Amino acid sequence: MSTTETKPRTGARVHVQKLGTSLSNMVMPNIGAFIAWGLITALFIKAGWLTGLFAGLRDPGGWVAKIGGWGDFADGGIVAPMITYLLPILIGSTGGRMVYSTRGAVVGAIATMGVIAGSDVPMFLGAMIMGPLGAWVMKKIDAIWDGKIRPGFEMLVDNFSAGIVGLIMAAFGFFGIGPIVSAFSRGAGHVVDFLVDHDLLPLTSIFIEPAKVLFLNNAINHGVLTPLGTTQALATGKSVLFLLEANPGPGLGILLAYMAFGRGAARASAPGAAIIHFFGGIHEIYFPYVLMKPKLIAATILGGMTGIFINVLFGSGLRAPAAPGSIIAVYAQTATGSFLGVTLSVFGAAAVSFAVASLLLKTDKSDDEGDLVAATASMEALKGKKSSVSAALVGSAGRGPITKIVFACDAGMGSSAMGASVLRKKIQSAGFTDVTVTNQAISNLTDDYGLVVTHQDLTDRARQKTPSATHVSVENFMNAPQYDEIVDLLGSVNGAGAGTSAAEEPTAEEPAHDVLTVESIVLAGAATTRDGAISEAGRLLVACGAVEPSYVHAMHEREASVSTYMGNGLAIPHGTNEAKDSIRRTGISFVRYAEPIDWNGKPAEFVVGIAGAGKDHMALLTKIAGVFLNSEQVARLRDATSAEEIRAVLGNTAG
Template identity: 55%
Template structure:
């Protein structure tokens, strides 16, 4: 019973983290646009320009929170929920003097939930021909009420809470204890809470700091590619078998592609390596703090390329120094651990990868299996789906695209999060522990379930079927 409760709690935490990141990650492009404009055109930027600087405040005050609110409402209740969520969030934006990221993450989903339940009660009672009238006025009335409540009550409350969080972070920084957050961040990443930590907590606080200072160290805490790179380099030097052969490719994808999930299986093969990740993370943050380094916006994915593009003038030594320090320290600690007993056989990496996927969603008592039906329905789109829609699903999508290309199969292959599954998907591929959620989201599609996104033999079965 205790194990079931523990598993249930973990599943709920992962779902909550996935929901938080699901509101932020689709809008990362907007964050990067704002970050680039800030880094380039504010008075301390690379090319100060008073005309373009005018974009900075409106984007962070209105554009970014409204996008987050719309996305949150849309996750709950499609476009209708998104529209009401954006209306409601205007209230907390006007009622505050700081960027309302936290307010958007509350008001957007709340508005979507409320309009969904209102429709459940009243929509069946609407007379034929009055549906559009009901749809427009119910959304408008609820949005107006929530906006007014947010203005007079929600805004001030959220400002107080955000100020308290920011004050706590600043106290940690002033006390010189910021490197200690790696004790929580690095294990959290391996438990697939990385997106929730970065985009649900650090990014909103970092955006407020960046508005005031042009940069924030909070953007560097979770996204640093150094700890993972050090562990992969140690595998290249001191490991054997499949783990050693696969580590160079993983290092390239991790460091330049920014997909951190790819190094998680290597830690799961040797759990003691979490000490290397923590040590590397602490070292990197110490150097960031020492040089007062920061980025102008959240780097997503956490690639060295994104770091370079978002580093403000005068911060390159600190940013690169932190990445290098994290890599070196992580490598040294991982080397000691691997020298004492490196994984040798091919089964270790496969088993760890499967274990990684097992940690991404709740356990299902009857996992879906690959369908072997020979449906005559034409397949035009195959979609890989995972919690965040960026890490493992992106890698699986890339693998299947290559197989389709070699077999001259002209079918679109893409990847997304489960919450954003497109309605025109013909085939949905998920890890076996996430298939149930995908079926609930898109019941009319054909669902394929795999144990391992990175190398499932079922991809070849699908290729043979679709030739």
């Protein structure tokens, strides 16, 4: 099997995402300092909580007066220096350390000091530029004389070179970057003022909410909103900008809607995800739920707009960034007099998001519940790395190596055997030879499998039998995209593909020519409907003596519960698990249709009827799966002019 290399992700979104990640990596380690600044501001400025609490008391010279003195200390002694110097220097130093370790941190801090002195606004953006830039310049200059310094002079050269580079970069920040960033900040501030004055600020949710799901939020939040919000908070004591992205309401509404109107794995995992999102502040936990049903982005947008509108209406805001976006962090940074507005904004956003998402989920006409595994994989692909939090959604967090995989269906014969054979080949090709892949009837499942694959309509039943397993739902058995995701999951859980025992392969217990006879092959089927095709394939099984007539009725019962359409133009109708007593021996029938049969909206050109008494039909099913994954082989089946040619195409196992 040939392998296809995954091309590196390119495009504007990826570059913006990488920028946002870099900005986040500079800000997030220093969030504690932002929180400290916010708490000092909230508690001790003259309009703060403590100073306001004791403002009406009279105790000249006593301890109340000393508490009042904190207001003067905070207003003039610590709040302004922290936001002007400490926070930007911490960011610049962190950015420098990311590029060039300790030397980069030192030079980045010096360069940041220059841009601070050259501006008239808190220089967060400047720090995000000068910190990494100063470290990068230092790294390049060190490379010039690396290994060329005479012994004994290394420390002298290192110290003086860092000082000289720091001096140059500080001057560059003062005269070059500082004025530019100041102008940008003022321009962005004017844009925000315009939006607020014209009641347009809620419209920013049209951009922010989709950006969150695409992991572009860090570039917006840490690159624009946090610097502007901090400047605004310094002047007014609070800023609504801190809540544009951090409001947990829209995501909470999505998860509540899934709890009420979702299905399958999404509904089962939504309560835990809601707790992680709302109280833990990890917003990425709800992104897969939106990716499952992309139309739900409308719910997050409308929820976000509602939250912003309420905050603007009440004039509420936070004193400092709320990171992570937990309701606890939000309340910790809520400004005095803003608690009502902030509370209404969070729960109002959640209510609107819930109402819209509920309507969309309840009126959703699609049959599938949405694939949480695939959506989580999509989220991780957008993010560019695995998510330990989202792993909880698909049951793989904290799980040991997966060594047993079962593909389960109602009867444990056709669809599960076909899907297991395809998945087995992919897993073996990836090098996971210590992972066994079997197929089984759901009624016979035991809770000792690491991963269970089922048709999406059977997942809930399978989960009841194997609650401790990771469950994956599929619709197209032949080439389901989830198979590649399972291989990726094995790579993350088991490590590199390696092993000692081979994955279980089906073996034939009786000759294949007794399983698929020439008499059981029809080149031009007469049926025009799905039910007619099932009956036609069933009658061939009866005619060859493989089953009793009652088995045909069981084939229709099986189809009524779960579709047997495999994908790639193939359907494999077979009886229910209860109908195995009607099977006399293993048999397979093959019917080709010139005009594809409408199989629940999917075109079925080939119908293979199956009656499996044991495992003796598994080898041929494996061959059939391989044939229908090969477009050239499918073309040979389509062009065959005799039953013998059909048997020959099916892996030469029938003769």
